[in-house]
Amino acid sequence: MSTVIEAYGLRKDFTVRVRHGRLRRTKRTVAAVDGVDLTVERGELLGYIGPNGAGKSTTLKMMTGILTPSGGSVRVCAMAPVPQRRRLARHIGVVFGQRSLLWWDLPLRESFDLLRHIYRVPADEHAARLRRCRGLLDLDEFLDTPVRQLSLGQRMRGEITAALLHGPEVLFLDEPTIGLDLLSKQAVRGFVAELGAGGDTTVVLTTHDLNDIERLTRRLVVIDHGRVVHDGTLESLHQRYGSTRQVVVDLAEPLAGPVDMPGATLAASEADGHRLTFALDGVGAGELVARLAAVASLRDLSIVEPDIEDVIARLYRSPQRAPDSPPVTGEIVVADGPDGGPTRP
Amino acid sequence: MANPYLALLRAQTRAQASYRTSFAVDVVSSTAATVFDVVTVLVLFRVTTSLGGFSVREALVVVGLSACAFHAADLAVGEIEKLRHYVRTGLFDTVLVRPLRALPQLLLSNVPLRVLGRVALGVVVLVVALVLAPIEWTPAKVVLTVVAPLAGAVFFGAMFVATSTVTFWWIESGEIARSLTYAGRDLTTYPITVYEGLFRRVFAFGLGFGFVAYYPALALLDRDDPLGLPGWLAWMSPAVAVPAVAVAALCWRTGIRHYRSTGS
Numbered sequence: 001m002s003t004v005i006e007a008y009g010l011r012k013d014f015t016v017r018v019r020h021g022r023l024r025r026t027k028r029t030v031a032a033v034d035g036v037d038l039t040v041e042r043g044e045l046l047g048y049i050g051p052n053g054a055g056k057s058t059t060l061k062m063m064t065g066i067l068t069p070s071g072g073s074v075r076v077c078a079m080a081p082v083p084q085r086r087r088l089a090r091h092i093g094v095v096f097g098q099r100s101l102l103w104w105d106l107p108l109r110e111s112f113d114l115l116r117h118i119y120r121v122p123a124d125e126h127a128a129r130l131r132r133c134r135g136l137l138d139l140d141e142f143l144d145t146p147v148r149q150l151s152l153g154q155r156m157r158g159e160i161t162a163a164l165l166h167g168p169e170v171l172f173l174d175e176p177t178i179g180l181d182l183l184s185k186q187a188v189r190g191f192v193a194e195l196g197a198g199g200d201t202t203v204v205l206t207t208h209d210l211n212d213i214e215r216l217t218r219r220l221v222v223i224d225h226g227r228v229v230h231d232g233t234l235e236s237l238h239q240r241y242g243s244t245r246q247v248v249v250d251l252a253e254p255l256a257g258p259v260d261m262p263g264a265t266l267a268a269s270e271a272d273g274h275r276l277t278f279a280l281d282g283v284g285a286g287e288l289v290a291r292l293a294a295v296a297s298l299r300d301l302s303i304v305e306p307d308i309e310d311v312i313a314r315l316y317r318s319p320q321r322a323p324d325s326p327p328v329t330g331e332i333v334v335a336d337g338p339d340g341g342p343t344r345p
Numbered sequence: 346m347a348n349p350y351l352a353l354l355r356a357q358t359r360a361q362a363s364y365r366t367s368f369a370v371d372v373v374s375s376t377a378a379t380v381f382d383v384v385t386v387l388v389l390f391r392v393t394t395s396l397g398g399f400s401v402r403e404a405l406v407v408v409g410l411s412a413c414a415f416h417a418a419d420l421a422v423g424e425i426e427k428l429r430h431y432v433r434t435g436l437f438d439t440v441l442v443r444p445l446r447a448l449p450q451l452l453l454s455n456v457p458l459r460v461l462g463r464v465a466l467g468v469v470v471l472v473v474a475l476v477l478a479p480i481e482w483t484p485a486k487v488v489l490t491v492v493a494p495l496a497g498a499v500f501f502g503a504m505f506v507a508t509s510t511v512t513f514w515w516i517e518s519g520e521i522a523r524s525l526t527y528a529g530r531d532l533t534t535y536p537i538t539v540y541e542g543l544f545r546r547v548f549a550f551g552l553g554f555g556f557v558a559y560y561p562a563l564a565l566l567d568r569d570d571p572l573g574l575p576g577w578l579a580w581m582s583p584a585v586a587v588p589a590v591a592v593a594a595l596c597w598r599t600g601i602r603h604y605r606s607t608g609s
Contacts, residue, residue, distance in 0.1 A: 117352035
């Protein structure tokens with residue numbers, strides 16, 4: 001395995017003007033990204049999540065050469081993104097959910113052709129990649145429609161294709177499913193999953209939709225206030241924050257004796273003991289069910305997966321996440337903000 | 346495989362052509378605006394026979410040189426004024442993720458073909474002025490007739506780019522950037538002798554606008570400078586264009602590093 005993305009102590013400071021009364025303004029520096037360390041290996045599918053303003057997009061923009069870091073170092077495909085921006089651009093693909101990278105007035109087909117010239121892709125490679133995307137993303141019905149007339153879902157499928165036609169080593173997806181209907185979301189997810197399964201393309205995905213994360217990524221990096229607060233699997237996140245799978249059983253008769261199952265704790269007992277809920281804490285669901293079946297007759301059973309949204313919400317609220325982070329809550333007023341309100345609730 | 350920049354230019358030309366009617370209206374209206382520039386000068390000469398010491402036929406040479414230089418620059422880089430929009434909305438991101446130079450990419454995505462009419466009109470005005478004016482042609486003057494508008498165009502182009510970069514530091518920079526370039530252009534339309542003191546010193550000599558049309562026109566017309574400066578200043582237009590381009594390039598490179606990518 002080789003390392004595709006390396007960031008050490010990566011930071012980005014923005015200067016905001018703080019308004020005091022009518023005229024007095026003072027400048028103040030806010031760290032949007034505050035010392036991010038991250039290594040991504042080739043072929044990984046990484047979910048990069050965090051609340052609004054946590055620094056997700058800013059990190060991505062430093063990795064793609066759009067923003068100049070204020071400190072630390074970042075290398076993508078062994079290149080420094082800003083100084084080697086044009087060279088790096090040939091090795092990465094970028095999709096912004098909120099911003100089109102296609103040409104508004106051109107049909108998709110012509111946009112794709114233009115990209116072939118821009119990235120200097122040999123015609124046969126280009127054709128092969130386009131054929132694959134056309135099949136997987138159902139592009140054929142709107143390939144000759146100008147981009148401005150496409151629906152959001154169609155456009156996003158076009159955007160993803162456009163980002164892949166030059167065969168990038170890394171694909172950055174910044175909220176690719178935002179605003180999409182369920183079918184389009186599934187199409188995009190299915191495609192990204194397929195891409196990840198190939199193992200050649202590294203994918204970095206930022207999203208607000210935690211379903212994207214559950215379906216797609218094995219590794220999850222959570223960022224808040226510009227810092228990485230979790231880096232690991234979804235399961236380790238659940239473990240760390242005490243959210244566990246639950247087994248709910250309906251019994252024919254309530255258990256006579258005390259309910260004692262090692263490796264699981266009784267979370268609830270309802271309907272006079274007819275319905276029991278166990279939180280798994282070290283024991284597998286199957287084993288627990290087997291043990292229960294040995295002492296009682298089961299009428300029904302279900303396994304409840306932990307709700308990732310709850311975990312993430314708890315993570316964002318968790319007070320110990322960044323003890324020395326700057327106290328930005330409710331103090332800073334961005335001078336040129338639309339409503340002059342605080343940047344963070 | 347086509348050059349990527351040419352491919353961009355071709356694509357955006359096709360895109361503009363997809364709005365054929367509005368394109369035709371654009372060409373006509375923007376050309377009409379230039380006609381007014383010429384008419385303004387002619388109207389001035391209805392109330393006076395001499396403008397800053399120049400007859401109407403001489404003054405038209407200045408108008409023609411200035412118009413050719415400015416409109417050629419406007420065609421090539423005029424759409425840089427869109428930069429403000431690109432930076433404010435964060436659209437500039439889309440420029441930076443491509444494996445192409447940012448400035449040519451931005452310009453080629455927005456070449457205002459409607460300005461072609463103005464460039465053509467500028468050339469017509471210059472040719473007519475050169476025919477009407479009392480010029481004794483020499484090989485050097487022929488060269489100057491070609492070099493001066495080109496150097497002037499480069500100079501205006503550099504002004505456009507340099508002033509537009511203000512937006513990287515100050516997103517709400519408004520029309521300040523353009524007003525500087527347009528004030529300079531207005532200055533080049535007339536003999537600089539019509540302007541007074543400080544304004545003339547700052548724009549004509551400090552910023553170099555005087556070398557775009559006025560001094561080359563003096564040389565073509567074999568006139569001495571009423572301000573008493575030497576005749577070789579006619580050839581200064583390339584000399585001021587080069588540092589102007591250097592300053593513009595520096596502003597651009599520094600500006601890009603300050604891009605904040607606002608909006609998501």
